[in-house]
Structure formats: C-alpha cells, structure tokens
Amino acid sequence: xxxxxxxxxxxRQFSVARTPQQNGVAxxxxxTLIEAAxxxxxxxxxxxxxxxxxxxTACYVQNRVLVVKPHNKTPYELFHGRTxxxxxMRPFGCPVTILNTIDHLGKFDGKAxxxxxxxxxxxxxxxxxxxxxxxxxEENLHIRCSEITPNAVGxxxxxxxxxxxxxxxxxYEPIVAGTQSNGFASIKASDNAGQARKETELVKDYIMxxxxxxxxxxxxxxxxxxxx
Numbered sequence: 001x002x003x004x005x006x007x008x009x010x011x012r013q014f015s016v017a018r019t020p021q022q023n024g025v026a027x028x029x030x031x032t033l034i035e036a037a038x039x040x041x042x043x044x045x046x047x048x049x050x051x052x053x054x055x056x057t058a059c060y061v062q063n064r065v066l067v068v069k070p071h072n073k074t075p076y077e078l079f080h081g082r083t084x085x086x087x088x089m090r091p092f093g094c095p096v097t098i099l100n101t102i103d104h105l106g107k108f109d110g111k112a113x114x115x116x117x118x119x120x121x122x123x124x125x126x127x128x129x130x131x132x133x134x135x136x137x138e139e140n141l142h143i144r145c146s147e148i149t150p151n152a153v154g155x156x157x158x159x160x161x162x163x164x165x166x167x168x169x170x171x172y173e174p175i176v177a178g179t180q181s182n183g184f185a186s187i188k189a190s191d192n193a194g195q196a197r198k199e200t201e202l203v204k205d206y207i208m209x210x211x212x213x214x215x216x217x218x219x220x221x222x223x224x225x226x227x228x
Contacts, residue, residue: 032062033055033058033059033062034055036054036058036061036062037051037054037055037057037058038054040054040057040058040092040093041054041093043092043093044091044092044093044094044116045093046093046116046118050093050118050130053118053119053128053137054092054118056119057092057118057119057120060119060120060122061089063075063076064076064084064086065086088125089120090117090127090145090147091117091145091147092117092118092119093116093117093118094116094117094145094146094147094149095114095115095116095117095145095146095149096114096115096116096117096127096129096143096144096145096146097112097113097114097115097143097144097146098112098113098114098115098129098131098138098140098142098143099111099112099140099142099143100112100113101140101142102138113131113132113133113134114132114133115129115130115131115132115133116129116130116132117129117143117145118130118137121139124139124141125141126139126140126141127139127140127141127143129143
C-alpha cells in the first residue's frame with residue numbers, strides 16, 4: 001500500500017487511535033454500519049460470528065433505503081439511474097427452508113434443509129443463507145422464509161431479548177389489568193388475615209390461666225355467695 005501511494009503521489013497519514021474526530025465522515029459512516037449490524041444480531045439472536053454478514057447486509061440495505069439529502073435520492077438511484085426494488089428483502093436472521101440442489105439425492109431422501117437468512121448475493125439474485133446441516137454459508141435462490149416463526153436462540157442469554165424468560169427467573173406472576181385492584185386487595189386481605197391468625201395463635205400459646213380448686217368454700221348466706 002505504501003508503494004502504491006508513493007507511485008501515485010499520495011501522502012499517507014494515520015489518525016490517532018480512539019479519535020474519530022480526525023476522520024469524521026468515514027468514522028460516522030462506519031459507526032452507522034456497526035450500530036445497524038449490532039441491532040440486527042441482537043434481534044436475530046445469532047452469535048457474533050455472523051458480524052461480517054450483518055455488516056454486509058446493513059450496507060446493502062442502506063444503499064437502497066437511505067436518501068442522500070442534496071440529491072433526494074438513494075445511492076442506488078445515483079449509480080444506476082432507477083428506483084431499487086425492495087419487495088425481495090427479508091428480515092435478517094429469520095428461519096428459512098433451503099431446497100437442496102447440490103447433493104445427489106434419492107427418490108425418498110429429504111430435499112429441504114433448515115437454516116437462517118444472513119444476506120444477499122452481490123453477483124446474482126440469490127440469497128445468502130446459513131445451512132444448519134452443513135454448517136456453511138451458501139447462496140441459493142430456492143428458499144422459503146418463515147418470517148412469523150420466532151428466531152432461534154443463539155449463544156446469547158435468553159433474558160437479554162426474551163422478556164418472558166426474564167420474568168420466569170424473577171418468579172413474577174402477572175396480574176390482569178381489569179382485576180388488578182381487586183386482586184391486590186384480596187391478596188392483601190388474605191395476607192392480613194394470615195398474619196392476624198398467626199399472631200392469634202402465638203398469643204394463644206402464651207395465655208396464662210389461673211388454676212381453680214375443686215373444693216370451693218360456699219357460704220350459707222346467699223348474699224355472701226353472690227359476692228364470692
């Protein structure tokens with residue numbers, strides 16, 4: 001690279017580490033791609049090993065979606081002179097069914113493999129998918145995306161993205177909004193009743209009663225017996 005720059009008369013300089021202000025335009029574009037890729041990986045629950053596919057997909061989508069302010073057009077329109085088609089785009093990381101067109105299959109062998117959508121091909125109209133059986137990323141046009149099916153959990157903790165798993169770990173029991181006040185009142189009343197019953201039982205355990213003898217002195221005078 002240094003020889004190429006010297007041949008072209010280019011003076012190559014480096015910026016200071018962790019100082020994006022010295023190269024603001026490029027660093028801002030780079031941060032936009034990184035933030036988009038991080039969001040895509042978090043939403044799809046795929047491990048960070050797919051970061052390159054996420055960055056490529058983010059760049060592919062932003063070139064067809066983000067509008068350049070001075071021209072009021074997307075970068076794709078500026079390069080090709082036509083509006084891009086967006087109907088073929090699919091959510092990153094969604095489960096897909098891949099038609100196996102590579103292996104030699106028998107008549108009764110399965111023809112479909114399971115995988116995940118990870119991007120778009122730059123050389124053809126095919127999609128880039130991760131085949132769960134072969135553990136490789138391949139390009140295939142014959143896929144069917146399941147956008148409604150929830151994403152499979154990767155190596156990340158479930159509670160970072162799945163609120164039900166978080167509530168289960170906290171032993172949280174939801175309360176219906178319509179009966180929240182009544183339910184809370186009944187729960188509070190039952191707690192108070194249980195507490196009062198517990199206190200009563202404790203008090204009963206420690207009650208001291210006087211001992212009465214069987215032979216009581218009775219007087220012949222009714223008045224004195226009444227006083228006794």
